Amino acid sequence: MAFLSVPLLAVLSVCCLAVYRFFIYPTFISPLSKIPNAHWTAPFSPLWILWTRYSSRENRVLHAAHLKLGPIVRVAPNEISINDVAGLRTVYAGGFEKGEWYSIFDNYGVPCMFSEWHSRTHSARKRMISNTYSKSNIHNSAALAAQAQAILYGRLLPAVDSADVKGIDVHDLWFATTMDGMTAYQFGLKNGSNFLQDVAYRRHWLDLYQGRKGSTFFTQELPQFLKYCKKIGIKLVPKWVDDANQELEDWTQMLCDNAMAYMKSSAATDKDVANDPVVLNALISGIGKEKKMKGEESVLASTALKYERLSIASEMIDHVAAGHETSGITLTYLSWQLSRDIPLQDKLRAELLGLKPNMLMSNSQPQIPSSKDLDALPLLHAVLMETLRLHAPIPGNEPRITPYPSCTLGGYTVPGGVRVGAQAHSVHRNSEVYPDPETFDYTRWLDDENGYSEEQRKERDRWFWAFSSGGRMCVGSNFAMHGENPLLPQKLS
């Protein structure tokens, strides 16, 4: 009898331990157990949030949870969501590291600045290129001014002029415009894309790019499960997604190779400043400097320095993707909002006509005004900010990992190694800061009209999070704001 009870006892002990480890501890004892649960299963199972993500309802569902339960909620045994400025400061300005979730943005099998997990390697990469996207560089870059002039007057307006009278697919057109602007700054005008004129290729490219959208779930949320399934012959990501990724990578590698060949051959004698590959140039010289100064001691020795060609292409394709898509989405929503408000269009047109030069097509040599003058237009700024608030192009979760041994969030102690994230969709819908948050009300950003107190203005600006915050915030925010400023008037003139 006693002999028989030993295995039984062992089984019982394992069951008790499992119940303790996977149910009692996370639900009642873990420091996270004090945080309100977004769903009753959240303390002991990630299935609810996984399903919510799989069915593309995360932004809405987490927003509803925050409205009901407050600025911090638990969404899975080892994951929380935050939605207040103090939390944003702790997590994002506090430099919490990224995790494996971002590995999907490793292109060509090597990391780029965006996908780096750790802040040291991230900073080394950022040093090489951030200057090209600084506000002063954007304002003063002769290459950028020449590129914008060529793209707007040489490509965009002729495309609008020759468009079908029934209407224009603005989503498609804006994506083409932002892609041409982005790649011109990266690779130079002649070696960048020409999506505005090459309609067939842009449609093919955008199909490849957009088509992959529904296939990121397993790679980002269940990478180990994905690998295991692959081992036993089950392919959760279809082959055509791999093929699309390959083609997009080949295309970007070709742009890099062409621009590098140009830099070696004719760049020195080319008088057209628009052909300057500003970002690529900065990255190549940054890598060269890192090699020379630090060599094997560099934190990038085993990545960017070892796989130089692939690392350059990995960084470039990330900017191609991040740059064209976010700005294209913004301009599309902006066009939609303007199309619903004729008086706003009239006011905006009047503001723009006050500029010198005023961009009118009837001018003998139409010219884009200085970016400083465009930046200073209050109504233009207000409609852009309100579009970015209500229709944030990256509205979803931006996960980070809490540091060891622990940190404090929303008054709760949170142990190290916990996934924590915020989403602009919710941050931008705080009704105390943005009254009637679902309404497109550009006057929130017009200080002469809205009657806000100094404190209200400060709060409004503090809660604006379209570009994220801290050391990993958008490196292209100035480029984006600059790029959208001169494009918008074209729609109106």
Ligand code: HEM
């Ligand atoms: C309206 C336009 C844009 C919006 C709303 C936007 C938004 C963002 C956000 C929210 C992040 C942080 C994401 C995260 O941590 O998960 C980010 C990062 C980034 N964005 Fe943008 N972006 C825009 C335009 C651009 C442009 C034009 C570029 C061109 C280079 C760009 C390049 C990047 C890069 C490289 C990062 C990673 C920065 C780092 O890790 O240090 N973005 N962006």
